[in-house]
Amino acid sequence: MKERFLEPFRGMHEIIEYVLPKDMPEFCLGCKNCFFRGEDKCPHAVFIEPIWNSILEADLIVFAYPVYALRAPGSVKALLDHFCVHWMVHRPEKEMFSKNAVILTNSVGAPNAAAQKDVMTSLNWMGISRIRRLGIGLMEGVIWPELSEKRKAFIYKKVDALSRQCMNLKKERMRIKVKLYFALCKKMHEAGLKSSKEAFLDDLHYLNNGWIKDRRKQNAANH
Ligand SMILES: Cc1cc2nc3c(=O)[nH]c(=O)nc-3n(C[C@H](O)[C@H](O)[C@H](O)COP(=O)(O)O)c2cc1C
Known part of the structure; x- marks a missing residue:
């Protein structure tokens, strides 16, 4: 789903990808250095800073992950915990108020909404107003090659429609919430x-x- 979504952007825009847990393999330790001394004092700043800088520079932020135990995988939550210092209750960045984000998830068959909510809540609190979501249950198998051509075509159609909606990369207005x-x-x-x-x-x-x-x-x- 992620590859298909990004296909129309490739060659036209720079795409920076981070893979979890490889690019951010640490859990938040609860030291609160970020809150009281500055985010550069985070013991995991070496992992977090490049990801956060890419997010600040991005026209479109895409989170893509599978559903684990009905929620987002722990590696995604570990990343989100490190971004809490940038929530509006702490130190939001003004760049975030006009950004667009997309959440792509898949499961075997379970509903995807609860798994998407983990990321959605964080992005909202970071100041992002426009978050598009697509969640798919694979249904016919646990891995992609097990799916029928018909099912794959159905998923591609949904992903392509979402890609088209995001192509213009326009800045968003701050919404009421x-x-x-x-x-x-x-x-x-x-x-x-x-x-x-x-x-x-x-x-x-x-x-x-x-x-x-x-x-x-x-x-x-x-x-
Ligand atoms: C630890 C674990 C927990 C999972 N929990 C669920 C679940 O609660 N519901 C579900 O439908 N699929 C669940 N799955 C299946 C994944 O969502 C599935 O692997 C995914 O659709 C395929 O994505 P992938 O190819 O990126 O792994 C789980 C998979 C793993 C490894």
Whole structure:
């Protein structure tokens, strides 16, 4: 499905692919260095940084994975855990607000929605508004060569339609759900900056991006 989806893009656009768990073989250790000291202090920065930089530069982000035990495979979740620092509640990047993403999944026969939701939730919280999804149950076999030509043609048709929808790579407008999350996060960080003695990286990130006002002086003057 992934190869077929990317076929029309090949030769026309640069495609950067990462394979899990090879390109990010570590679980988050819960050290919280990313939150308190900076994401460059993550013990797995050597794996995470190149992937995150590729995501920031990408016009289209594609996640492709099989359904394992009705959910996303652990290797995908391990990657997502490392991106939590870029959620809107922490330090989102403005590039994410206009991006498009695609989630491609397959199972033998189980519904795919719950497995897609793991990635969808993360991408939404990272600020991506437009996420297209395609999930397929192979049905006739466990591996691709076991499928009949008819079944393969049906899957190709669905994948091709999705590819066509994504071809223009246009920037997306921020949708209402993401706007709402972001507005709440702005309020939270403005209040955080005003009330705490020591400014947290997350609050400063919001301040430096011009998303919130610095009310610390006003607060000090009132006392
Ligand atoms: C550990 C494991 C768990 C799986 N769990 C499910 C499942 O819950 N439901 C399902 O329909 N298929 C399940 N599968 C089958 C995969 O979704 C299937 O291998 C996939 O469709 C084929 O993709 P692949 O060729 O990329 O491995 C599981 C496979 C593995 C290895």
